Amino acid sequence: MRISLQKCSKTACSVLSKRPILSPKKPKSEGEATSFIDYRRVRCQAGNGGNGMVSFFRGYRKPFGGPDGGDGGHGGHVVFRASRSSKDLSTVHSIVRAQNGEFGRSKSCHGKSADHKEVEVPLGTVFKADGNTIFELNNENDMFIAARGGVGGRGNQFYVSNEVRKPFKAEYGGEGEELIYDVEMRVMATAGLVGFPNAGKSSLLRAISRAKPKVASYPFTTLHPHIGVVFYEDFEQIAVADIPGLIEDSHLNKGLGISFLKHIERCESLWYVLDYSTGSLTDQYKMLRVELEGYQKGLGDRASTIVINKIDLSGKSPEEEAHHLSSLFPNLPVFPVSAQQRIGLEPLLEHLREQYDK
Numbered sequence: 172m173r174i175s176l177q178k179c180s181k182t183a184c185s186v187l188s189k190r191p192i193l194s195p196k197k198p199k200s201e202g203e204a205t206s207f208i209d210y211r212r213v214r215c216q217a218g219n220g221g222n223g224m225v226s227f228f229r230g231y232r233k234p235f236g237g238p239d240g241g242d243g244g245h246g247g248h249v250v251f252r253a254s255r256s257s258k259d260l261s262t263v264h265s266i267v268r269a270q271n272g273e274f275g276r277s278k279s280c281h282g283k284s285a286d287h288k289e290v291e292v293p294l295g296t297v298f299k300a301d302g303n304t305i306f307e308l309n310n311e312n313d314m315f316i317a318a319r320g321g322v323g324g325r326g327n328q329f330y331v332s333n334e335v336r337k338p339f340k341a342e343y344g345g346e347g348e349e350l351i352y353d354v355e356m357r358v359m360a361t362a363g364l365v366g367f368p369n370a371g372k373s374s375l376l377r378a379i380s381r382a383k384p385k386v387a388s389y390p391f392t393t394l395h396p397h398i399g400v401v402f403y404e405d406f407e408q409i410a411v412a413d414i415p416g417l418i419e420d421s422h423l424n425k426g427l428g429i430s431f432l433k434h435i436e437r438c439e440s441l442w443y444v445l446d447y448s449t450g451s452l453t454d455q456y457k458m459l460r461v462e463l464e465g466y467q468k469g470l471g472d473r474a475s476t477i478v479i480n481k482i483d484l485s486g487k488s489p490e491e492e493a494h495h496l497s498s499l500f501p502n503l504p505v506f507p508v509s510a511q512q513r514i515g516l517e518p519l520l521e522h523l524r525e526q527y528d529k
């Protein structure tokens with residue numbers, strides 16, 4: 172920074188000097204927060220091995236010393252390590268490169284081997300190539316060598332033998348592997364919020380976690396999934412995912428398309444967030460299930476919970492409503508809540524904990 176200031180023209184410097192050193196703090200944006208990334212296609216390029224050297228020792232009164240070409244260093248591997256502190260794949264770049272090994276040099280100097288490139292990923296990360304699962308990282312500090320670095324080439328010192336005293340031969344370093352993987356998170360959240368646009372999914376996530384997805388009174392406010400973490404008193408943390416709104420024929424690529432439906436697959440259980448103020452609740456539930464089944468058979472059978480939002484508009488207390496609403500969905504846990512007014516959230520959070528403990 173200092174160098175660029177010295178080099179800049181007089182006028183530019185005078186402009187820079189007039190500006191305050193620290194720009195005033197702006198209020199934080201309420202817009203789309205950085206979205207959660209649970210899938211990446213990654214090209215892993217391991218480092219090449221360094222070449223070996225052809226060299227002969229030349230010293231004082233020793234003009235024809237023996238061969239002293241050093242070996243090249245090994246190229247670095249690309250390694251993925253599972254870590255609890257990593258929550259999504261946003262820190263994984265689409266191209267991951269490891270360094271090359273250094274070349275061997277004269278005077279028997281071997282090249283330095285490159286450090287391995289280590290990338291942290293969350294637990295439950297799956298590596299796929301051509302649709303086949305290659306590896307899964309399920310435990311803390313498990314590692315997967317995604318691409319192996321090339322071996323360093325041998326210098327001419329290595330080839331000295333009784334027959335060949337002056338070998339003019341050294342090896343090139345091996346090439347590092349270059350492989351492409353589809354990296355996915357197997358489980359992204361304990362519960363995924365599924366519902367039509369404007370049902371109040373983002374409001375619910377805001378109410379139960381510290382996540383701040385955008386809330387607005389128009390449909391398709393949420394364009395990417397967001398993850399909120401619910402904190403419990405015993406320091407347990409449980410992830411809940413806010414998924415963009417589904418519409419009729421979402422599974423046929425209508426609305427926001429099917430790309431985000433794959434996020435629903437990665438939720439252990441589904442919370443159907445139904446809007447109390449619009450239409451029949453049972454119809455809403457049936458339509459959502461049809462969409463999920465249309466996308467993938469069996470998805471609708473995943474552990475389900477009915478969350479009836481905007482109960483504050485009913486005029487009755489949630490306890491009064493609970494009995495009637497439960498009869499609409501026999502065999503399913505039903506929770507009448509108001510995300511906006513923060514009514515009925517405690518039983519819902521207890522239910523989340525039970526689901527997680529199971």
Ligand SMILES: Nc1nc2c(ncn2[C@@H]2O[C@H](COP(=O)(O)OP(=O)(O)OP(=O)(O)O)[C@@H](O)[C@H]2O)c(=O)[nH]1
Nearest residue numbers: 369370371372373374387388391392393416510511
């Ligand atoms: N009265 C009332 N309004 C609510 C409640 N929860 C959400 N809303 C309102 O419903 C509207 C939609 O809320 P969002 O949380 O953005 O809905 P969403 O399901 O995330 O919508 P999309 O992101 O478009 O799918 C907003 O105007 C909220 O203020 C509630 O419990 N009671």
Ligand SMILES: [Mg+2]
Nearest residue numbers: 372373392393
């Ligand atoms: Mg939303």
